[in-house]
Amino acid sequence: MSWHGQKWFEQALAYLGACRVRRGINFCLSKFYEKDLELVKLIAKKQEAEILFLTYKPVNNDPNNQLSPARVLKIAQQTSKEGIEVAVDGMTCQTCLASKRFCDIDSLGNVMVCSFIRQPIGNLIKENFKTIWAKRNRVIICPYLV
Numbered sequence: 846m847s848w849h850g851q852k853w854f855e856q857a858l859a860y861l862g863a864c865r866v867r868r869g870i871n872f873c874l875s876k877f878y879e880k881d882l883e884l885v886k887l888i889a890k891k892q893e894a895e896i897l898f899l900t901y902k903p904v905n906n907d908p909n910n911q912l913s914p915a916r917v918l919k920i921a922q923q924t925s926k927e928g929i930e931v932a933v934d935g936m937t938c939q940t941c942l943a944s945k946r947f948c949d950i951d952s953l954g955n956v957m958v959c960s961f962i963r964q965p966i967g968n969l970i971k972e973n974f975k976t977i978w979a980k981r982n983r984v985i986i987c988p989y990l991v
Contacts, residue, residue, distance in 0.1 A: 859892060874912055898920065898921040914936055947959065961988075966981050
């Protein structure tokens with residue numbers, strides 16, 4: 846099994862390894878991409894890279910493509926038992942990290958508390974980040990945690 850770009854991807858990971866850079870693979874696990882799981886694990890093991898499992902968020906209004914966060918967590922745990930370093934996103938742990946550790950800034954300077962919640966809380970052209978971040982709502986209800 847292989848996919849377009851696999852050779853380039855593996856070469857990039859190998860190069861980073863030769864430079865002693867810690868490597869990781871962000872893998873958004875959905876029903877569509879679940880078929881690629883074994884290949885991703887093989888590459889991660891070969892390249893000594895961590896896999897960050899991300900729960901798919903149905904932003905394209907395709908909830909049938911989403912694996913439950915519990916299923917993603919179970920897959921991550923099983924992968925860890927196979928000797929592959931693993932991490933999971935907040936959604937997989939049923940914890941929204943919006944407004945806590947991450948934010949999204951678009952090309953127009955709009956600041957959002959999450960890349961999936963597209964409601965600006967301020968704009969960097971009009972005010973500095975520290976001011977915007979200080980006035981943010983600290984409790985966010987993720988529309989994808991159901």
